[in-house]
Amino acid sequence: MTDDTLPIKLQLILASSSPRRRELLDQIQVSYKVFPVNIDESHIPGETAEQFVKRLAAEKAETAYKQNPHCIALGSDTIVVAGSTILGKPEDKAHGIEILSLLSGNTHQVMTAVAIHSSEQKACVMSTSEVEFAELTKQQIEAYWETGEPKDKAGAYGIQGIAAQFIKNISGSYSGIMGLPLFETAQLLEKSGIKILAR
DSSP states (O other): OOOTTTTTGGOOOEEOHHHHHHHHHHHHOOOOOEEOOOOOOOOOOOHHHHHHHHHHHHHHHHHHHHHHSSSEEEEEEEEEEEEEEEEOSSSSSHHHHHHHHHHHEEEEEEEEEEEOSSSEEEEEEEEEEEEEOOOHHHHHHHHHHHHHHHSSSSSGOOOTGGGGEHHHHHHHHSHHHHOHHHHHHHHHHTTTTTTTTTT
C-alpha cells in the first residue's frame, strides 16, 4: 500500500522498483512511497560479498534520502553467492543457464542487506540464508529459463515462483531470500519511529 498522506517525518520511501519488496512491505502493512534509484552496482575489487551487498543497500537508501530529505529512506540489495563467486542477474540466456547449472545440486548463500537513511539515523543490517538446490537436468534448466522468471533476478531464480519446485531446503529467512528480510526490516523501521502493529 502506498500512502502520501502520512505525517512528513514518517513518510517511508522505498528505494526500489522491485514488486517483491513492495509485496513484502504490504505483507506487514507498512505505508510507503516507491522511489526507485539508479546507482553504480559494480563490484569493487577486494570487496567481500558482505561488504558489497551492504554498500549497495546503504547507497540506495542514501541516494533516495538525498532527493527526499524530509523522509525515511529504505534501501535493500540481494546477492547470491556460490562458493566465493557473487552471482548477479543474468546478462543473457547463456549466462542464465551457466548460473543455474552452477546452482544445480549445490547449496548456495543468499545475502540481503537492508538499510535505513534519515536525518536522525543511518543503519544497515544483513540477513544470510542458505539454499539447497536439487539436481537439475539440462532440459529443466532450459525450460525454466524460457518461462522468463530468471531474467531479472539475482542468481537467475525466484524462490517465490516456479523455481520453488527446485528448492530442497532453506536455512534462514524466506523473506530475505525473496529480497527483503522482514524481521530485520521491522526492527529498523521501529527504531526510526515507524510502528509495526502494536509491538
